[in-house]
Structures are given as structure tokens and as C-alpha cells.
Amino acid sequence: MRHLLSAADLDRATAIELLDIASRMAATQGREIKKLPTLRGRTVVNLFFEDSTRTRISFETAAKRLSADVINFSAKGSSVSKGESLKDTALTLQAMGADAVVIRHQASGAPHRLAHAGWLGSAVINAGDGTHQHPTQALLDAFTLRRHLVGDADNPDGVGRDLAGRTVAIVGDVLHSRVARSNVQLLHTLGARVTLVAPPTLVPVGVEGWTCDASYHLDEVIETEKPDAIMMLRVQRERMGGEGGGPGTGTGFFPSPLEYTRSYGLDARRLAMLPEHAIVMHPGPMNRGLEISADAADSPRAVIVEQVANGVAVRMAVLYRLLAGEREAWA
């Protein structure tokens, strides 16, 4: 593995290996001294063309806990808005000797171009590109799912195991969601069954090519599938009708926030319909009262804060796997 661009790059064995490394990384994070010397002298660049404080901080923390030098390169305004071109930015980073570039970009495929256009020799990690992929989010979600649905007293993280037989419902704006695309691929690779739930306007044309089911009816999916986990996707304000969809911005994808919440929101009633053991996930940041109610977000079944913590461990695992190679480990 030279880059991590898409969840589709991961076969079952590599995915399990990454989750297992993440599990050992997570164990070190309980220590008083959390820092490992593994990537000392290595340079990781966080190249963020799009604001995302939480993802950037997560990668920064992961890299620093592995003793890498971290450079934060906030490049708001890419070539799309006539700033410096992605190519020139890449050549600059190459000249500075970056070992890994963590890129967040609003254009789908920008990390792929960075890795394959011949501009840069570094490892490239996709931290979210447009409406395409967010593979470390899928890994942290898989890590969280495995801990809660597969782990047992002897093996709390489910090390060495996959997600075979588990069912996951992913609910919300699938059309624009890189989280959904990444999770559908990775969870399928790990043996889980995924059902997407969304209003028809937010299901991509061409979804029949995906390794999952799709439904327009949340209540029906909860009743019949009895999912082991439900993942609520963030609904962006500009997707809405009404005030968000004025002249020139296009018609909304659904009539109103209220109607969306009524049909696709996770409220107390739907929370109660879920199986006892089912967990509630959200990649954040949440729109409380829209896709998820306070009852659900704050319930003991919600693992949303834990997802954030697991994000650091998973990103440490990815950096380790890409940069440390055969070198001595963190043990």
C-alpha cells in the first residue's frame, strides 16, 4: 500500500490489518505518555483546501503521537477559485520533502491526481475529496462497529475479525456523501450488509452498481432489517428547499427540514424501535433536530464521541502502515 485514496483500495486482509494496528495504537493512547517514536524525522503535511477542523486536528494528533513533524498547509481557494494550482502546490510540497500528504479537497479525485499525475513522490492520504471518498472515516467507523458488535470480554476490539453478518443502515444525503461511499465499500469488504436509506432525490443515479441495498423508508428498514448499527449522515443546509434554495441555487432536494426530519430523522420513537444492542453513529458535525434528535445523540447507544477518539487511532495506523514500513514498531 503506497497511498490511501479510496476504501476500494483496501482488501479484506489489509483492512483487518489496519484495524488491528489501530487497536494496538488505541491501547497506547491510554498510557500517561502517549507519544511513540515511530515516525521521528518524518514529515507529514496536512493539505486542507476545505475547512475541516476536526479531521485536520485528528490527523495532526495522530502524526504528532507518532513523533512526526507536522506542517499544516491551509490552502483555501484552490485552482478552482484561481489561486495556486494543485500542481504547483504539489511541486512545492515535493521540494520541501514531505513524506506523506494528507489532503482534503472539494474536488472529487484531487487526491488521485496528486498521487498519480507525476507531480509528487510522497504517500498521499485522502482526508475527504468532494463527494467521492473519505477512507479514514470508513476505517474509524469499521473500528467502532467491530469494537461494539464483534468484540467480547477476551478480545474487546475484535482483533483479527471482520464484520460478517452484521447489518448497518446508513441514512441521509447519500448523493453528496463521501462517508457513505467509503463505508459502503469498506463494510462490504468486511462482510457486513449495508442498507442505504434516503429520499429518492438523495440517492445517486447509478446506485445499482453499489454493494448494498437502498430504501426510501426508514421505519420499514428499522423494522425488517433490525440493523445492528444506524449511521446518520449530515444534511447540508444548501440541500434544502425553502430559504436554502433561493433563485439561482437550484431546487431543494426535499420540501422542508420538517418533512425531512419526519421521514428520515432519528428521533426517540425510532430509537426505541432499534434492537437493544444497536449503536447510533454520526460522522459529525451533527445538525441536532434535523437528521438526529437530542434524544438519540445523547443516548447511551450513541457512540459519536467515541468515533472521534477512534479516529486518532485509525489515522495513526494508516500513517504507520504507509510510512513506517518494516521499521521497528511502537511496542
Added chain:
Amino acid sequence: MSYLLRGVSPLGGEPTDLLLADGRIAATGAEARRSGATVVDADGLVALPGLVDLHTHLREPGREDAETVETGTRAAALGGYTAVHAMANTSPVADTAGVVEQVWRLGRHAGWADVLPVGAVSVGLAGEQLAELGAMAYSAARVRMFSDDGHCVHDPVLMRRALEYVKAFDGVIAQHAQEPRLTRGAQMHEGVVSAEVGLAGWPAVAEEAIIARDVLLAEHVGSRLHVLHVSTAGSVDLIRWAKSRNIAVTAEATPHHLMLTDELARSYDPLFKVNPPLRTAEDAEALRAGLADGTIDTVGTDHAPHSREDKDCEWAAGAFGMLGLETALGVVSTLMVATGRMTWADVARVMSTAPARIGRIDTGPDAHGRPLAVGEPANVVLVDPTARWTVDPAGLASLSRNTPYGGMELTGRVRATFLRGRATVLDGALAAPVGAGA
């Protein structure tokens, strides 16, 4: 200057000799063997009437960093073209008699191929007010084809007026069929691939809805409509239906839509970004079938040069368009002739005769798309039908390098091009331009 094309196969038929003299095809067969003519050994080569492109972007005036009339027509000559129609989306836009005459004169001055300017339908391509179509038609450039290509004439009233208005000078409206609201921000064909790679989808219906409307408008007002770069199977069906009703519609397919598919977007390389987008394998096959059965009338290149920086970037930032002039014949030959789906006479029809007729340049002393017969203007291209060659982007005559065929092997290559009896290309290389008025 006269040329004796010895042993040549007109339209792939029986080998004979053709004498080109004084700008005309002067004689064939035994009578052609006149002393003094330069002999071209055309043994095994196919002669076609000089190719005519209804869809070229020469970028001049305005984007001379991407292409000029001079470089674009050199590329045209090497591709076997003796006439190209230069689209109006220049800067300034070709929406006045002054700009179309400028482009026409630049073409005469360069001398590699006749340049026929296309006039804009609307002022500034803005889709609001008709440009002075009459002034362009009666200018020295004699414009007969009008198009806002790059933009759709989406207002149905403006489209109706344009269709009606050009009847006065036997003009034709060439429509870029793209419903703008359905394609806002669109990046690639909407389907299985776009769903996976996360690029905003460009639905087939955005093209088909406009074509359906326009053929009905053309029927209603009794005007000529030419549909540019048809890209979907549904569009082919609509045009077939319109022709069955005797609506005066003609249609174009590009070499890239005939050959390439949306799978190429998986590379995220903007080299494969084009408007309309590359579609599915089923769509490409429907276009090939439509071309073979005559539903699609012409192959137009939509030659769209772009500077390096406009393609050396992320997909969303890349410009739409790809080169086509130097590869069009090779692509058509590879897809349609080498496979036995079309004859060379069919190729002459879709790449010369039909486009010349649609553009109304098939009469008069400077006519194109004429039969290879004695007395006709000596616009001739010689093709080696079996030559296999690999496309080398660095070897193209165009100023730009954005060919999607780099490294691809094609069968069939242009060996020589004659414009009014003068060789613009000999032995597969540029010869000499034809002086103004020659």
C-alpha cells in the same frame, strides 16, 4: 502545378489514375497520364473528397495560446480536411460581420484549408437576443451555419426565431443540446461510474429533452436543424423518429463519442473531460449503429484545443474539450471501416459530402464535398487504409496537446491532402499552403 495520382482507388473502388490540374480534377484513367505532372505513387491508397468539418474550435481571436487559425488549419490539413467550420465561441464572439470576416480572412491567409466561420445565434452567446445573422450571411464570409456551440440556445422562443430567421438565406441552426438547469455543475455522464467516483452527473435526458423540443420546433416552422455532438442512445432514437416524419434535421457524432466511454473518468484526468460528456459503451454503440444506418449524418471533430494548464489539474478545474482534427479519420476508419461496418464511400458521405451540403459549401467554384469526377474542384485526400499508427501527442501540429488518444493505435492514415489541386500535405507531412486567391 499538376499532380498525377497513380494507381489510386477512388472511394476504395477499382484503382485508376487521377490528374489534378488547374485546381480541378482534369482527367481520369488513361487520359490522366499527361507528361509534366508530378507523379504521386498512390498504389494501395484510397482517394476521398477533401474532408469537411462542421465543428472546429480554432480559438482565434482570443485564445491564441491554445490554437490559432494557422496551427488549427495545419492540423486540419494533416487530418485530411480541406474545409473547416470555425465555431463562434471566440473572444470577441463571432457574432458580427466584422469578426466572421476576420476569421475568414485569417483562413485565406493561412492557406491550409478553407475556413468557414460559424456565426453566433445570440449576441455574446448569451442566449437572449439574436445576433445580426443577416449581416454575417451577406458578409464576405458568407455564413450559413449559426451556433451558440458551447452554450445551448435553451430559450424556446429564441430558438424558434433563429430557426425561422435563417430561412431567408438557407441557413441552418446547429444546436448544442444541453438543458442548462439539468446540468448545472455537471462534470460527467450520470450513471454507474459517476455514482462511484463522486463527480456531479450530467443526465442523458438533458440532451434528449432539447433535441425532442428542437425537432418539433423545426417541423413547426419548416426550418433546417443540425444537432451537434449527439452523445446518447436516446438522442439517436429521437433523430431517427424525426427523420421518419421528414423533419429537416441532420445530426453529428464526434469521433470521441463514437470510441470512448465514461469509464475513462475513473482516472480523474481532465484529458477525458468533454462537453457533452463521454457516455456509456451502449451509447457509443448506438452512435456507431446510427452512423452506419444514416441516422447520424456527419462526423464532426469538435476539435477543442486547450492550453496545458487548463488540463493539468484536478477534474473539476479542468476545461471541457479534446483535440480531434488529426485523429478523426483514423478513429472512423478503425471503428467503422476496418470492422466492415462502413465502406470508404460511406466515410466520404459522413466526413465530406453531407457536411458540405449542410454547410451549403457544395456549390460554386470553391465547392467542397463534390464527387471525384472530371471537372470537379480538386479537393482530394489520399488515405492509406491499412497503415497502423500510434498517436503521439507531442507529434501533433495543433498548438495544444489535449488528445485523448495518446498511445492508442489506429488503423488508416492520411498520406496526402490536396486543396484546389495544391498539395497541403504530401507523404503524411505538411507540404505548402495555398496562397490567397489560388
